[in-house]
Amino acid sequence: MTETISAAIRASDDYAAQLAEFSDQWAELHRHQAVLDARKARLLARSAASADAFADAAVPAIFPPAERQALSRRSTCAALAMATRTPERTIQRATNDAERLVNDAPAVFESLEAGRISARHA
Numbered sequence: 001m002t003e004t005i006s007a008a009i010r011a012s013d014d015y016a017a018q019l020a021e022f023s024d025q026w027a028e029l030h031r032h033q034a035v036l037d038a039r040k041a042r043l044l045a046r047s048a049a050s051a052d053a054f055a056d057a058a059v060p061a062i063f064p065p066a067e068r069q070a071l072s073r074r075s076t077c078a079a080l081a082m083a084t085r086t087p088e089r090t091i092q093r094a095t096n097d098a099e100r101l102v103n104d105a106p107a108v109f110e111s112l113e114a115g116r117i118s119a120r121h122a
Helices: 002-058 065-084 088-104 106-113
Strands: none
Touching: 002 065, 002 088, 002 106, 065 088, 088 106
8 A cells, every 4th residue: 555655646746846847837938928028019119109200201291290190100000910910900009008018117018028027917
């Protein structure tokens, strides 16, 4: 009977070690994903700033300034959407979220960039 108990303890220890390994790998993948999500947010925020900067030059002056900016941003989002086969509206929402994160919540963005929190937490 002690052999059975010893075998069960060994199996339990092996299982615990395997779970710890899986957990560590899973957590590492999530840290990497957070870093990638931060890079995406930074890129989207930069693309919005660029669209704003080029709005007057890229959109005909027959449109009022606010419309020029909106059209320029929409054009930028459309290009990103086409590049990733993602709905344009999804890119627009992600861009708005990215701008708020990068520009209005730098401490939160820094935590995401360091992989300490996930994009969902941000």
